[in-house]
Amino acid sequence: MxxxxxxxxxxxxxxxxxxxxxxxxxxxxxxxxxxxxxxxxxxxxxxxxxxxxxxxxxxxPFYEASRERIITISLALENKAGVLSHVLNFIASVKGNILTINQGIPLQGIANVSVSLETAEMADTPENLLTGLGKIHGVRKIEVIGQT
Incomplete structure (x- = not known):
């Protein structure tokens, strides 16, 4: 270290x-x-x-640490039509620039998804992004798994 x-x-x-x-x-x-x-x-x-x-x-604050950075978040989503679409639309609505999306095969009704995004042009803080994502119906869990 x-x-x-x-x-x-x-x-x-x-x-x-x-x-x-x-x-x-x-x-x-x-x-x-x-x-x-x-x-x-x-x-x-x-x-x-x-x-x-x-x-x-x-x-x-977290938002200051992650401004103008790339953050990767992990989400556990219910395996229902439209949930991932709502997540992506919300990220786009706050001007998060999605770089990568990885989705695993749903197991027991839950799909694990990781999304990497740039935060430089976002209209809101990454902290509020996470709060907003958590309010989307079908989002079960959100975790920041990395940032650059």
Whole structure:
């Protein structure tokens, strides 16, 4: 692992220390323009400036990490006519550029599909893309399996 310049993990917020979560929250306030200064941001979220500076370069939302990148998602879809079509149409509707689609033979009524897509031109965040895909009838499971 040594020598790699970009080592990232996707980690649930539920297991992160409070200082990291508050750093992300402070950065979001700054990006949205809800506060003018770092001092205002850390004061609002209840974080010390030293903790903010310690974590600020290593904490960012999933959508920021995957903007202008290629992400590969795995989906478990019900084996019903139109489900994959709805998934692909939704990705197209948010301007995700589909690069590859791989679908396995359905087993026990579930088809496993992997889709790789570019996110650079998307009208929304990859995070919201995943949320939207999860709302499609027939989508049973979604998982990000890789990103570049």
């Amino acid at each position: 040594a020598g790699r310049t970009h080592d990232f993990l996707i980690v649930s917020k539920a297991i992160l220390p409070e200082a990291i979560l508050k750093t992300a929250e402070a950065k979001e306030l700054l990006v949205k323009g809800d506060v003018d200064t770092i001092n205002d941001a850390v004061e609002r979220v209840g974080l010390s400036r030293s903790a903010y500076y310690k974590y600020k370069d290593g904490v960012f």
